[in-house]
Amino acid sequence: MKTKVAIIGGGPAGHLLGQLLQNQGIDNIILEAKSKEYVLGRIRAGVLEQSTVDILREARVHERMEREGLIHEGFKLFFKGRSERIPFKELTGGKIMMVYGQTEITRDLMDARETSGATTIYEAENVTPHDFHGGSPRVTYEKNGETHEIHCDFIAGCDGFHGVSRRSVGAENITEYEYAYPFGWLGLLAEVPPVSDEIIYCHHEDGYALCSMRSKNRSRYYIQVPIDEKLEDWSEERFWAELKRRLPTEVAQRLITGPALEMSIAPLRSFVCEPMQFGSMFLAGDAAHIVPPTGAKGLNLAVCDAKTLFDALEDFYQTGSRTKLNDYSATCLDRVWKAARFSWWMTTLFHKLSDNPFHRKVQLAELEYTMSSMAAQAALAENFVGLD
Structure with missing residues (x-):
């Protein structure tokens, strides 16, 4: 041929x-x-x-x-009991x-x-x-x-x-x-409405959590787990409970759970x-x-x-x-x-990096700075929507 x-x-x-x-x-x-x-x-x-x-x-x-x-047109951040939003469409001249x-x-x-x-x-x-x-x-x-x-x-x-x-x-x-991170993502896909109409990034002292979606009726959720975690050690009930624990109370209360269409652990x-x-x-x-x-x-x-x-x-x-x-x-x-x-x-900002409290203090300072600076938010938004 x-x-x-x-x-x-x-x-x-x-x-x-x-x-x-x-x-x-x-x-x-x-x-x-x-x-x-x-x-x-x-x-x-x-x-x-x-x-x-x-x-x-x-x-x-x-x-x-x-x-x-x-x-x-934006995404939500939760950290230290705070709820913030990055309006990336406004910050990038209309990009979505x-x-x-x-x-x-x-x-x-x-x-x-x-x-x-x-x-x-x-x-x-x-x-x-x-x-x-x-x-x-x-x-x-x-x-x-x-x-x-x-x-x-x-x-x-x-x-x-x-x-x-x-x-x-x-x-x-x-x-x-190459760099291998010392943690992975445990993900669950379910035929349930998303907990939010925008993606949620959650910084928690015990590990990162992410709320995303595939459609108006299909949701994808992730939690950070150690790199040596075994999928067989996680039931659906355990996953939902841990996800709720890492989310802010007002988000966890409206979370709709359901049977998993797929569960997997992905190394980062x-x-x-x-x-x-x-x-x-x-x-x-x-x-x-x-x-x-x-x-x-x-x-x-x-x-x-x-x-x-x-x-x-x-x-x-x-x-x-x-x-x-x-x-x-x-x-x-x-x-x-x-x-x-x-x-x-983004990975080092939101994930639990170690048990050293210095790491979390620096992460929280970075998050506080980002939310107090329009220039920092614009830089985050510009990179998130993609560089031309």
């Missing part, structure tokens, strides 16, 4: 890149190791920056998002956030791709990129016991942290920066690799970087990577210039590191 762009990975980054390319008549093939049903069964966050909303509109996969997504699940975005992109007739190969085994440092890049894979080969101009590695793309580069050609870490391009292969999304979810940046960074790579590829096929392709890594990493910094800052 031949194509212009071989995309490894059928998550939101890979499917968005494929959709943008397809809209401009640039031939591409997506290779995904799992089945379509498996990909759509993965529960992920979905707090979208203004730029992500705009990019999905550009990709022409926005209609259901516009109908079902929940527009947020949209709550719309990553699974729904992926579904919309898959549906659009099927309508277009573009090729997606699910359950592709042993996918391997070759010769991306030379002039004849290709990708091999196995399907139904047979080996296949795709010759292409470029390879996009959108296959996540554990994918083959970054592993194929060789340790001597890449620098990795920061990871960035440099560079993000290797000859004719480009990394995008979790293949190149991971941020803790506190700042709601992971999906948004993946979308921006896909858009940046699309812009560079479109420019190449229109003009023959490789300038934007050569600048891809530097362009993406500028935004990635700023998002990594903000995610680290």
